[in-house]
Amino acid sequence: xxxxxxxxxxxxxxxxxxxxxxxxxxxxxxxxxxxxxxxxxxxxxxxxxxxxxxxxxxxxxxxxxxxxxxxxxxxxxxxxxxxxxxxxxxxxxxxxxxxxxxxxxxxxxxxxxxxxxxxxxxxxxxxxxxxxxxxxxxxxxxxxxxxxxxxxxxxxxxxxxxxxxxxxxxxxxxxxxxxxxxxxxxxxxxxxxxxxxxxxxxxxxxxxxxxxxxxxxxxxxxxxxxxxxxxxxxxxxxxxxxxxxxxxxxxxxxxxxxxxxxxxxxxxxxxxxxxxxxxxxxxxxxxxxxxxxxxxxxxxxxxxxxxxxxxxxxxxxxxxxxxxxxxxxxxxxxxxxxxxxxxxxxxxxxxxxxxxxxxxxxxxxxxx
Amino acid sequence: xxxxxxxxxxxxxxxxxxxxxxxxxxxxxxxxxxxxxxxxxxxxxxxxxxxxxxxxxxxxxxxxxxxxxxxxxxxxxxxxxxxxxxxxxxxxxxxxxxxxxxxxxxxxxxxxxxxxxxxxxxxxxxxxxxxxxxxxxxxxxxxxxxxxxxxxxxxxxxxxxxxxxxxxxxxxxxxxxxxxxxxxxxxxxxxxxxxxxxxxxxxxxxxxxxxxxxxxxxxxxxxxxxxxxxxxxxxxxxxxxxxxxxxxxxxxxxxxxxxxxxxxxxxxxxxxxxxxxxxxxxxxxxxxxxxxxxxxxxxxxxxxxxxxxxxxxxxxxxxxxxxxxxxxxxxxxxxxxxxxxxxxxxxxxxxxxxxxxxxxxxxxxxxxxxxxxxxxxxxxxxxxxxxxxxxxxxxxxxxx
Numbered sequence: 001x002x003x004x005x006x007x008x009x010x011x012x013x014x015x016x017x018x019x020x021x022x023x024x025x026x027x028x029x030x031x032x033x034x035x036x037x038x039x040x041x042x043x044x045x046x047x048x049x050x051x052x053x054x055x056x057x058x059x060x061x062x063x064x065x066x067x068x069x070x071x072x073x074x075x076x077x078x079x080x081x082x083x084x085x086x087x088x089x090x091x092x093x094x095x096x097x098x099x100x101x102x103x104x105x106x107x108x109x110x111x112x113x114x115x116x117x118x119x120x121x122x123x124x125x126x127x128x129x130x131x132x133x134x135x136x137x138x139x140x141x142x143x144x145x146x147x148x149x150x151x152x153x154x155x156x157x158x159x160x161x162x163x164x165x166x167x168x169x170x171x172x173x174x175x176x177x178x179x180x181x182x183x184x185x186x187x188x189x190x191x192x193x194x195x196x197x198x199x200x201x202x203x204x205x206x207x208x209x210x211x212x213x214x215x216x217x218x219x220x221x222x223x224x225x226x227x228x229x230x231x232x233x234x235x236x237x238x239x240x241x242x243x244x245x246x247x248x249x250x251x252x253x254x255x256x257x258x259x260x261x262x263x264x265x266x267x268x269x270x271x272x273x274x275x276x277x278x279x280x281x282x283x284x285x286x287x288x289x290x291x292x293x294x295x296x297x298x299x300x301x302x303x304x305x306x307x308x309x310x311x312x313x314x315x316x317x318x319x320x321x322x323x324x325x326x327x328x329x330x331x332x333x334x335x336x337x338x339x340x341x342x343x344x345x346x347x348x349x350x351x352x353x354x355x356x357x358x359x360x361x362x363x364x365x366x367x368x
Numbered sequence: 369x370x371x372x373x374x375x376x377x378x379x380x381x382x383x384x385x386x387x388x389x390x391x392x393x394x395x396x397x398x399x400x401x402x403x404x405x406x407x408x409x410x411x412x413x414x415x416x417x418x419x420x421x422x423x424x425x426x427x428x429x430x431x432x433x434x435x436x437x438x439x440x441x442x443x444x445x446x447x448x449x450x451x452x453x454x455x456x457x458x459x460x461x462x463x464x465x466x467x468x469x470x471x472x473x474x475x476x477x478x479x480x481x482x483x484x485x486x487x488x489x490x491x492x493x494x495x496x497x498x499x500x501x502x503x504x505x506x507x508x509x510x511x512x513x514x515x516x517x518x519x520x521x522x523x524x525x526x527x528x529x530x531x532x533x534x535x536x537x538x539x540x541x542x543x544x545x546x547x548x549x550x551x552x553x554x555x556x557x558x559x560x561x562x563x564x565x566x567x568x569x570x571x572x573x574x575x576x577x578x579x580x581x582x583x584x585x586x587x588x589x590x591x592x593x594x595x596x597x598x599x600x601x602x603x604x605x606x607x608x609x610x611x612x613x614x615x616x617x618x619x620x621x622x623x624x625x626x627x628x629x630x631x632x633x634x635x636x637x638x639x640x641x642x643x644x645x646x647x648x649x650x651x652x653x654x655x656x657x658x659x660x661x662x663x664x665x666x667x668x669x670x671x672x673x674x675x676x677x678x679x680x681x682x683x684x685x686x687x688x689x690x691x692x693x694x695x696x697x698x699x700x701x702x703x704x705x706x707x708x709x710x711x712x713x714x715x716x717x718x719x720x721x722x723x724x725x726x727x728x729x730x731x732x733x734x735x736x737x738x739x740x741x742x743x744x745x746x747x748x749x750x751x752x753x754x755x756x757x758x759x760x761x762x763x764x765x766x767x768x
Contacts (some may be wrong), residue, residue: 032653033651033652033653111520205674238759253652256655257656258668259652262652267651268650268652272648274444274643274644274646275638275664276405276637276664277403277404277637277664278640278653278666279629279664280661280664280665280675281630281655282661284660284661284662287656287657288657289655290656291654291665292654293405293648293666293667296631296638298631300564301656307653336581
């Protein structure tokens with residue numbers, strides 16, 4: 001593969017899931033029993049042969065740092081390259097970055113130092129498996145200035161997003177920002193490939209002209225001045241852009257096809273924890289659920305994702321729930337459509353229920 | 369600057385483990401899977417790091433490939449260090465006297481130079497075939513307090529089983545006055561656990577002497593320890609209380625696996641203070657659709673059948689209508705639809721075909737006479753064809 005450096009935005013779009021990002025950055029939202037969302041983009045990079053990754057951070061990146069550490073679990077603890085955390089940069093005149101462009105400005109030193117010809121930019125708010133080297137090959141083949149990856153799905157949310165009008169040969173003819181469409185669109189998934197030198201030039205330009213938005217000020221007008229190409233990704237893609245989306249994407253993993261696509265072939269790397277294997281008692285009854293190491297199940301569990309160290313007491317029935325690490329559910333409880341953040345304790349005999357379109361959310365460390 | 373380590377551990381991992389039959393055909397005993405996600409060597413290595421010992425030599429000889437790959441640079445146990453850490457020590461060629469390890473004492477003797485690199489005060493000798501959690505630091509403190517030359521960890525065993533062990537006969541103050549290797553008529557029920565702490569200079573001295581003795585079997589229990597005792601060195605027993613199991617036989621390996629089951633198990637792995645580390649695999653959490661009762665299941669499992677009283681290793685698939693009862697699946701094994709596995713130990717990478725029947729229910733199988741007390745054993749990579757049958761107590765290394 002052409003030599004490529006990766007850049008991951010670990011803190012973009014946090015406003016979409018305020019419940020989950022109150023105490024952490026976007027990338028470190030726990031997902032799928034043992035992962036953090038950033039694992040997907042980061043593993044995609046590693047599995048694409050990228051060995052130098054800069055990770056742009058913002059507020060609350062303690063949990064992200066704790067997760068990523070030296071990068072050894074991704075084989076990114078290297079003498080040369082490896083994982084480089086890019087803490088938020090601000091000088092006396094500037095405040096913390098407010099948008100993608102400002103965030104990128106903070107990464108220019110990292111990009112200038114990079115010897116790699118190409119750069120992949122990716123967010124960490126989605127679950128998908130994509131070999132970025134395919135995008136880079138496409139980029140080279142098309143002789144593009146920028147290649148942007150899109151996924152076709154129906155628009156559901158009203159937050160900031162971008163859709164493409166793509167010609168038959170892959171060239172992007174038009175970019176719409178926040179269109180009012182209700183149908184299936186070619187949605188930009190915030191994965192972009194460019195030559196490192198080209199991206200640096202764009203950033204430099206943006207600084208000189210005082211641009212504010214990467215989308216509005218650079219990409220959208222760029223349709224006529226640059227060679228912009230769209231790369232169609234047609235695999236499983238789940239954007240974690242609301243608590244509902246978070247809930248559904250977790251439960252999607254109960255579908256074998258999704259599991260095989262996301263976890264099959266190449267591993268999704270994550271921080272390894274040495275919990276003991278999951279234990280099922282005499283009274284356990286588990287159906288259609290993912291159960292992680294360290295769990296102790298004495299009750300009934302159906303259609304659930306149980307993270308590490310979750311305890312389900314005797315006589316308790318848990319259905320359609322996402323219980324994050326070290327949740328302890330007492331005896332004779334009844335939980336349905338609950339998303340419970342880490343370290344919460346639910347006392348005996350509690351009945352808690354959300355519904356399919358609105359799961360009941362429990363804050364980290366609650367006692368209920 | 370001169371650097372040193374107070375205590376260096378030497379882990380004897382070279383044994384063939386012949387009483388585990390098919391399970392050790394291609395791998396050393398310490399590399400045998402245990403408890404769904406571990407290998408036996410995880411226990412002594414984790415005990416070392418949990419006791420503050422960060423320099424460990426692992427002596428290998430028999431079929432070391434899997435073990436070497438598994439131990440790697442020691443990262444899973446935090447034993448990847450710039451000074452110290454874990455090191456695989458294989459027999460090596462020298463200008464004179466090139467040889468395999470000829471016994472436990474000879475294996476350590478051949479690596480005296482390794483130990484001396486760390487200029488240790490004490491050397492801890494460990495076996496690679498025991499399942500237990502132990503704080504070696506407490507034992508070292510006892511060794512120091514007694515100003516002992518050698519301290520031997522021991523535990524009480526039932527008197528009727530004592531003749532299977534090395535037995536320590538001790539005075540009231542814990543000093544050892546006699547050492548008997550597997551005595552027919554044991555005088556005490558204190559069994560040696562094969563865990564020794566030596567004051568380093570004494571160890572080096574007696575290893576040299578043992579090496580010069582042409583009549584010696586070069587074994588700690590048979591030669592070195594009795595020689596030290598005879599010479600009047602201070603030898604102490606150190607009583608260990610807690611779970612400890614030698615998993616050198618099929619039935620003891622099965623029992624030790626079963627000891628992990630239950631809400632209050634005989635051996636608790638999930639305590640937070642003394643974690644057993646392992647090279648945890650990168651598989652997603654286990655998917656459970658079937659019936660799983662009184663069992664443990666490691667990550668990566670796809671369980672749609674019925675699991676009762678069993679230990680299910682990493683990445684095992686148990687299809688619809690299949691049943692696994694009173695058994696150990698070590699990992700990467702597929703039990704196809706309708707197959708039945710009873711009272712068995714199934715090594716890694718095994719495929720059990722549709723409607724195959726492995727072993728027999730425990731009540732029936734345990735009446736079978738044989739090397740394994742009725743436990744059926746399938747070796748690594750064995751394929752059992754559709755409708756295949758493997759009778760109770762059978763040990764299989766080849767496809768059927």
